Amino acid sequence: MSLFHSLTEKPWLQGNVVLPEQKSPERVRRSALKVLLSVISVLFLLFFVAFLMRSQYPDWRPLAEEPGQPLYYQGQLWLNTLYLVLSSFCFHWASVAVKRNSLKASQVGILVGGLFAAAFIGGQLIFWQQLQEQGFFVNHSPALSFFYLFTGLHIAHLVGGIIAWTMALFSLRTDQSRVALCATYWHYLLVLWGVLFALLVSKPETYDAIAAFCGLGQ
């Protein structure tokens, strides 16, 4: 039933309306996951807006335009991205294995996926350390402050995912429905990381264009 149809019902005129039985736990969890992803999206969207607004001030220095800037060498970040892609792929594989009733394959998929996620987090922390060794601390420039903020929050969300991952792993024999939810969450975090990465290494002209499009230009 469409939302519009629901909202135009005249409940005072109706006879008995019987809904189907209460929803399955999986459907309830998926619904909650959608709400959670919406909240996380709004959170990061607001950060993006803040980033774009801040990028329009004269003291803004890009991160990856020329040698000597903090993100000019991105090898470690690309390696980390590969870890996250593999992690997401493993979760997808596990999710497909669950559908095929292959418990062993799903176990392997979810375990390896979790390990790649841990590798991503470790890689991000190594990159932070590399930056600090070069003197690029959090207050070096506004753009770099955003880099630490974005990557830190992204890691925090991944750590939250790892809690869900642990629950999914330990309940795999009795309840496989969590695997698909984990996969969705991991895909989301992969896409989010892609957007964050692209935003952080973009050129000032890109920021100016997006900001102008959003009416945020100076």
Added chain:
Amino acid sequence: MTAQEHHSPQSFWTKYIWSQDHKVIAIQYSLTAIFVGLIALVLSTLMRLQLGFPGSFDFIDASAYYQYVTMHGMIMVVYLLTAIFLGGFGNYLIPLMVGARDMVFPFVNMLSYWFYLLAVVVLLASFFVTGGPTGAGWTLYPPQAILPGTPGSDGGIILMLISLGIFIIAATMGGLNYVTTVLQARTRGMTLMRMPLTIWGIFMATILALLAFPALFVSAIMMLFDKLLSTSFFMPAILSMGEQLGHEGGSPILFQHLFWFFGHPEVYIVALPAFGIVSDLISVHARKNIFGYRMMVWAIVVIGVLSFVVWAHHMYVSGMNPYFGYFFATTTLIIAVPTAIKVYNWVLTLWQGNIRMTVPMLFALGFVSTFTIGGLTGLFLGNVVVDLPLSDTYFVVAHFHMVMGVSPVLVIFGAIYHWYPKMTGKMLHDGLGKFHFWTTFIGTYTIFFPMHYLGVLGVPRRYYAYENYDFIPESAKDLNAFITIAAIFVALAQLVFLFNLAWSYFKGRAAGSNPWQATTLEWQTETTPPGHGNWGESIPECHRWAYDYSVPGYEQDYLPQNQPGEANA
């Protein structure tokens, strides 16, 4: 032993402390919110003592005054009103009113309360750190909020920001539960349009909270970075105490945008549950179906959506582009339309109803009055040219206290008088309740109505003392003393309410399962108060909407939602 009894918690700890039962969590939320709200009430009385009798109390210096203002505002808006409407009433009423056994994620629901309690503890801890709590004003505007010269600019502001972060995590965990429970755990027959308006109000307010609180979270984290790690998100290049600070190029206006993107929906996070609850109180106690149910639902949805595109009307004086001001003034005035529809519908529900002047009804009527007054002054302030001269005066203090201070608090009282019998099995004392209503209703008018006049006189808000301002007449000082006396009187009257809560719990008249003869499902439980799992062996089915009152052709003047048979013909 039934299945429910088998799974119900057995020990004191799991039943009352680490409880996962939505009803216990609701009461935990409510008691904590009332406790912290009483602290905010005491702070407001201390502020009034300074304003009414300046210089008479040595312990209230300028710093203390600003700390009282800040903590009063933040506690009332976030830690009392938001927490009690969503965590308190939301938790108690959603599963019962939609016919569910509990929230869909009871463990997360329990975590939500404990995070909320932690947020309160961290907030109150700021009273005990060096420099005391922050005195930056509840809006916490940088750069002043984190610079020396503002009270509590070290430990105070840090603890405030951390506390807000924890609160938002708590609200998100709770919100996920409320939204998912409404969407996925309604009983058979409970279509969206058969839900009571209370649930609609709480549901929409929860969605607003889930989408608006991230803005506060973002600003709190970025300000913490500015404070602790010397970043420059919000902090411009600045001289402080003759010293050049390390910040450069940040934008305080960016903070204002983020804060008010949260701050204005916050008004409706508080108002929408109040709208819903008042609709139900009026309908039940006037024995009449709510007038224009569908329009009431649509108005809740439209107000929720519009509340995200009006935030900058709080920033007219920030020097924004005049076209922005024009846009935000227009959206602000448009939001008055669905709001006015609701007021008309409440009045039309009362029209020719069989009105029972019970205590909940008195509070509901009081709300319609104070909300209308507060809403009308909002029309003044929504216009840029009127707002500019009034923005920093007591007119604004009067406006927002009427519309989102007094009004929702009256609804909270009305709701407690209405649902206390279900929560405890006892009626609150009627005489004490009426005394509480009239003292609070007339008392709050005597506090806030004169403030409009002070505002028009040009008396500025946020001032600690008003000596040596020629434009402020002597009569304004007398009026301030009068307001202070009224405020003390109203504050003391709340002790009667607290006494009533405690006394009635032990000595109150037995309520029975449905003392108000209401239709909604929470009144149809097997036991009162409802046991663990709410419904005994089987959950109720919903056969009609929530407003079948005084239906022609039936002997009794209400038809419970779980009563089978055709709806009103």
